[in-house]
Amino acid sequence: MPRQPVYAIPANVANTQTIHFYPDPDPKKKEQEEGVPKTVRSYAGYADVDGPGTAKSHLFYWFFESQTYDPHIDADQQKELIEQTPLLIWLNGGPGASSLAGLFLENGPLRIGDDAAGAISVSPDTWNQEAHVLYWDQPIGSGYSYCETKDTYVEDEETLSQMFWLALQQFFATYPEYLACPLYVCGESYAGKYVPYIAKKIHEQNLSNTGTHLNLAGIAVGNGWIRPELSIRVMIDYAYASGFLGLGQKEVLDFAYANFQDALKAGQMKKAADLGNGLVNAVLAFGGDFYIYDVRSWDGLSVGALPAYLNSDAVKDSLHVDHEWTFADNSGPVADALKADIMADASSVYTDLIHAKEQYKVLLYTGDFDSACGYQSTEEILDEIMKDGWRNAKRLIWKQAQGNPKGFVRTLENVTQVAVPDSGHEVPAYQPQISREMLYNWLFNRRFHGQDPTSAVQAILDKAQQDADREKE
Known part of the structure; x- marks a missing residue:
């Protein structure tokens, strides 16, 4: 697996404008084009792994270094700073969804316009402002990832997580400067299954001293399909x-x-x-075909011009791929192969991770208007996993001194839950600034500013009782 930097990608495949992510290999050339913000180190390519069975498969990744580092200075000269920075793996779900949809529509450094042209711009709300972010298309058949044996797909979480662990082994062997970074496996929707299984595989392989030790620190799941x-x-x-x-x-x-x-x-x-x-x-x-991921709408987020953009020769050349990009949400061959897994309960895997002696950090967040994988199911699963302490833990109204709530936050031991109002399924798309602040608060142990309404609520109830008692007199 060679190191494959992404020097630049087209801002629009219809013209020659480009957005740089890595210093141009020729230092005499200008680092940036007019209007383009600071560049970062970025790499893209394939990890080549065996599976399912003996089939040769290729899992696509696209990595963005944190914007807190200078891409012109060698990594070994910033070693301590780089290794202290969290490295986030981001996975979209489906099954069959490409994580590049998350990159371009949710939390990545790029945005694609919702017009027919699909112009690309730099996002001010990207998660890689203070963290390294690594996007993977997985399992095989999602996005750019594919298997050389035709019609071969992953059928269970054990195979999926083993293949992904092998891919991570290759990634960190190729980019060892990031190996010591605290590693967080993150994702949304059907990745509510992928994330814990992959984290558990890393945990098990670390315990058995198999392969290179990966510095697993925690998991984060948004609107997870868990039970x-x-x-x-x-x-x-x-x-x-x-x-x-x-x-x-x-x-x-x-x-x-x-x-x-x-x-x-x-x-x-x-x-x-x-x-x-x-x-x-x-x-x-x-219900008249309301949008399952946001009950306020009849139409949801669309990948729009993303297929045309990612299947253009210019973009594929920049990303070192030669395969067609595809996207599906619980349809097509990837979902068909995982059919026996779709309705299986993954909550026991969360239990194992939450109660592991390593005390992995866990963040579960939900957009309140998602009817498919929303707040109530996450709340009841956590109530079961965390036992009696969960109901009695403080639930803060997260907001600044003035203004509407950003969310409702509860933390008990190593678990944090955030319910985000005015948001559908894809929280980073609906509430980009709030979701990034939420993530960084959790990652860096920053405070969720807010209030515990318990005392105020008790005072309201006590007064109501007093008023009711006086009515009897």
Whole structure:
């Protein structure tokens, strides 16, 4: 696996303008073009791994160094600073979604316009302002990643996590200057399964002294698909509470939900996937096809011009790829291969990580208007994992001295949960500044400024009781 810097990519494939991410190999040339902010070291390419079985597979990555470092100075001259900086792995879900959608639409240093031209600009809200960020297309069949054996895809989380661990071994062997960085595995949606399984694989391989030790520090998951049985139950109730269902329609879904549960209990996972997906589609049909990831909308985030942009020869040359970029959300061959996994419960893997003696840091955050993988399911899973202490832990209203809440924050031991108002499923897209502040507060142990409303609420309830008692007199 060679070191492959990204010198520049086109700002728009229709013209010759470029955005630099790495100092030009010719130091006599200008580092930047007019209007382009500071450059950073960036690398892109493939990790070549075996699997599934003996098939040769290629997992695409795109890495951005933190903007806090000078890309003109060799890494070994900034060794201490670089190694103290967190390195975030970002994974989108699907199954079948490319993490480059997260890069261009959510938390990366680039943004793609929603117009037909798909012009590229530099984002002021990128997560790599104070952290290294590493985007991976995985499993194979997602984004630029592919297998040399046709129609071969990952069918389970064990194979997926083993392949990803091998890819990380290659990455850090190629870029050893980042090996000592605190490593955080992050993602959203179906990555609510990928993230904990990959982190657990790293944890297990570290314990067994297999391969190079990776400095795993924690995980972060946004709107995670963790326990599907609970998420689908919550979705039905959410749609009813929001007015998308009538009582009679809810009864129809409740009956179908019981059949879905029967399949789960019988271990018929592919049948459960069909019944569960059918339930989701039925809820949407009853509700006039509201946007599942943001109930306030009928249309959601779109990848727009991203396929045309990423499949242009100029961009593929810049990123050292020769394969077609694809994107899917719980459809297509990647999802079909993982069918037995789709409705499986991953909450026990979180339990193992949270209670590991290494005390890995865990962040679970949710956008409040997501009906598919929203707050309630995450809250109830954490209540189960953290036992009685969770309900009694302080839940802060996170905000500045003046203004509306940015979120609702609870931390107990090594676990932090944040509920983000005025946001759908893709929190970094809906609330980019708040999500970045949330992430950095968690990473760097910065304070969530806010208030604990418990005393004020108790005073309100006490006064109401006093008023009620006086009415009796």
